[in-house]
Amino acid sequence: xxxxxxxxxxxxxxxxxxxxxxxxxxxxxxxxxxxxxxxxxxxxxxxxxxxxxxxxxxxxxxxxxxxxxxxxxxxxxxxxxxxxxxxxxxxxxxxxxxxxxxxxxxxxxxxxxxxxxxxxxxxxxxxxxxxxxxxxxxxxxxxxxxxxxxxxxxxxxxxxxxxxxxxxxxxxxxxxxxxxxxxxxxxxxxxxxxxxxxxxxxxxxxxxxxxxxxxxxxxxxxxxxxxxxxxxxxxxxxxxxxxxxxxxxxxxxxxxxxxxxxxxxxxxxxxxxxxxxxxxxxxxxxxxxxxxxxxxxxxxxx
Numbered sequence: 531x532x533x534x535x536x537x538x539x540x541x542x543x544x545x546x547x548x549x550x551x552x553x554x555x556x557x558x559x560x561x562x563x564x565x566x567x568x569x570x571x572x573x574x575x576x577x578x579x580x581x582x583x584x585x586x587x588x589x590x591x592x593x594x595x596x597x598x599x600x601x602x603x604x605x606x607x608x609x610x611x612x613x614x615x616x617x618x619x620x621x622x623x624x625x626x627x628x629x630x631x632x633x634x635x636x637x638x639x640x641x642x643x644x645x646x647x648x649x650x651x652x653x654x655x656x657x658x659x660x661x662x663x664x665x666x667x668x669x670x671x672x673x674x675x676x677x678x679x680x681x682x683x684x685x686x687x688x689x690x691x692x693x694x695x696x697x698x699x700x701x702x703x704x705x706x707x708x709x710x711x712x713x714x715x716x717x718x719x720x721x722x723x724x725x726x727x728x729x730x731x732x733x734x735x736x737x738x739x740x741x742x743x744x745x746x747x748x749x750x751x752x753x754x755x756x757x758x759x760x761x762x763x764x765x766x767x768x769x770x771x772x773x774x775x776x777x778x779x780x781x782x783x784x785x786x787x788x789x790x791x792x793x794x795x796x797x798x799x800x801x802x803x804x805x806x807x808x809x810x811x812x813x814x815x816x817x818x819x820x821x822x823x824x825x826x827x828x829x830x831x832x
Contacts, residue, residue: 548763549568551567556588565587572619580624584733591775653708655672655713705727719732723759736766
């Protein structure tokens with residue numbers, strides 16, 4: 531009983547980890563090994579959700595290597611191995627990867643838990659200004675709703691309309707977006723918060739320029755305050771290519787005031803979102819269908 535009382539999960543809190551692995555450019559096995567190492571550390575620390583940087587499995591600054599079938603196949607193989615390893619880990623892992631679907635290449639966040647592919651979220655807003663040219667490589671996830679994707683011979687929900695909910699010892703709903711998504715005037719996480727998301731997650735590869743870290747903090751803090759939700763942010767860091775850009779590995783978690791009122795189902799805006807059930811994660815989409823994936827509901831030690 532004392533151990534249960536000492537657990538933060540016994541009091542309605544959730545431990546979130548924002549991770550900045552040391553990557554190697556286009557070295558998928560090395561990046562996978564570093565991801566697994568950090569996931570094991572988070573598991574020992576009883577983290578419930580761990581967020582990794584955008585395109586963390588491939589690394590971000592690899593330019594037209596993103597068009598190489600060998601690299602993309604290696605990324606899928608890495609996800610398959612990570613799914614297998616995750617069977618013995620407690621946390622939900624949210625990792626970044628370039629994935630193919632329906633003839634397009636997408637910049638995605640892959641949500642994994644206990645060997646299950648819970649869902650894949652494509653980036654909605656693709657930056658194509660100054661040092662960014664993502665539209666050269668990727669298709670936007672805007673408007674993708676209710677679809678499925680096959681990754682390493684496994685199928686899972688695919689779309690920008692996903693919410694993930696844990697129904698274990700702490701009932702929490704989280705949403706995932708990628709980098710530029712929260713620099714836009716209407717981030718996907720705003721709609722997600724209106725639909726009930728309490729934790730907002732951002733996988734980023736934001737390079738560093740003068741004053742940019744302060745701007746990121748402002749965006750994270752303001753989105754957390756507006757949405758009355760926690761905002762977890764992870765950006766690429768050591769090991770990314772510095773041929774053209776510099777990286778600071780910005781990791782941050784912001785939390786709004788506990789106990790503030792939340793928008794409810796009577797809000798006039800009706801978001802087009804699927805609710806993916808975790809232990810379950812439930813999933814609701816615009817068509818009204820529901821699916822579920824399993825995440826254990828036990829209390830970690832602390």
